[in-house]
Amino acid sequence: MKQKDIEALTLVELREKVQEEKATLNKMKMGHKTAAVENPMTLRTTRKLVARLSTELTKKSKATK
Numbered sequence: 884m885k886q887k888d889i890e891a892l893t894l895v896e897l898r899e900k901v902q903e904e905k906a907t908l909n910k911m912k913m914g915h916k917t918a919a920v921e922n923p924m925t926l927r928t929t930r931k932l933v934a935r936l937s938t939e940l941t942k943k944s945k946a947t948k
Contacts (some may be wrong), residue, residue: 884932889939892948897940904933 892900908929914920 886935889935892939894897894940894943897936897943901933901936903930903939904936908933 888896908926911920911926911929915923915926920926
């Protein structure tokens with residue numbers, strides 16, 4: 884997901900997307916611990932996406948206050 888796409892999301896959409904991506908990351912981590920993951924770089928990209936989404940969520944929530 885590109886930064887422009889992230890910036891275009893609303894607060895509600897950002898919250899949903901963060902929860903969704905965190906759940907995906909947890910599943911990937913558990914899968915990585917029990918068996919080999921096909922592409923371990925997906926863990927890194929998903930973790931960075933969660934960080935980008937969280938940062939934008941914080942930025943937007945502070946702007947509305």
